[in-house]
Amino acid sequence: MAKIKYSPEEKKTLKSMFWNSGLVFAGFNMVKMEGNAFALTMSPALEELYPDVEERKKALVRHNGFFNTHAVMFSLIAGITYALEKEKQTKGSVDDDTIENIKAALMGPTAGIGDAFFFNCLRIIAAGVGIGLCSTGNVLGVLLFILLYGMTQIAARWYLLRMGYSFGTSFIDTVFESGLMAALTKSAAIVGLTMVGAMVAGMVNVNLAWTIKVGKTSVVVLDVINSIMPGILSIALVFGLVALIKKGVKPVKLVFGILFITIVLAFFGIF
Template identity: 35%
Template structure:
């Protein structure tokens, strides 16, 4: 990104973006299964929230909004932070701004940004840096680990820094156009769909259940319950558990801590009983 793009941002907002960049290093310093890096994301956005929202209720709503689930590759996170900051700024100035679009856009970008970031930083740069460092280490060079850290972290931090400004600039540039053209509703809908697809994919990968129950006759299995469940709907038990937790969380206002403890206890019980 050219320096002209940074210079186009007002000086005061450039200072806020630098604060966001430095705060972004705390992104995963406090992680929970339900929120992942939400607290770090919200902390990084607080300079903008404190700047643009003077009404306590508006500020509270913004803080709650930015405490939603967030998880992506660290070097790509600041691009989403910058874009979110520009949307929060727009929301503070427009009464007709659709606040649901903020989290919809954020959620839709987490997956693609993670895919790009993981491929580049974990799949390429880390391997190259490790290869160079291992070659140096084999010759007894004590600088090998330092070289690895430099080779991996310099491009990572550079992408984080400029990504903050790029996300903010793109957001400020195109959000006004989206509103004036009426495309913001389409963007919000599309972003929500992508976000739901990402959540569905995560559910299928992270929530698993395989029962070991079988009916046997003469030492041979005549009915495999897991096979029968898969014939009905692959992943029907994990999906059912996920939807039940969502229902209890959203409709019955059950604490997330109670749900976590309940799932852990349930897992221990079905394991102890030999069900799964």
């Protein structure tokens, strides 16, 4: 990765993005998850790159969609996205779809890396050190846990943000020089769609408890449907919700609508 020199404006933008990224869970919700925080983190970069207010609004709306990854790796993707937005605005060689596809493609892998290292490894080590001291009544156990687990994440967020921006800038230049931009765009779209499909399979579950009695035989409706195509109800639900969102229905209304319908169906023994 080629080392780049940051301009004063870039340094200011990266610092603002870093502080904003610390609010990753402040606007967390089950509709967009970290989407609000990602839009907030990108706002300093968009203010730098889009002097036109209307264009800036469109970019903010684009980054305010669904987004979810590990809180530390969040900064890496934000840095890469900053580089992509700069390429789009200054050279016009990257479009909105490419940026969104790359974001979607990076969510899953970075979440796995962040959870494995920070949550399952570093947290356990820091807790082991802290508990050992606290068990003897030493208050340094608490401070060491905060230092080892908390401060390392803060430092990692700063480094990964800058690394993401530097890597994104140099990588984009390399891709264009080699003529691989079309392949990159297509690959990112495929991986992004794959990740969305995997998230649907893992997070959307329609459990029917509907049983039809025919004589002395009971037929479980969910088993019959899954024998035709496993998970078809989850897919139908997702595509139905997407169609309603495209028609302008607000996600909050859909959440309460699903809640109401499931309560009614559960009352009749269908769910």
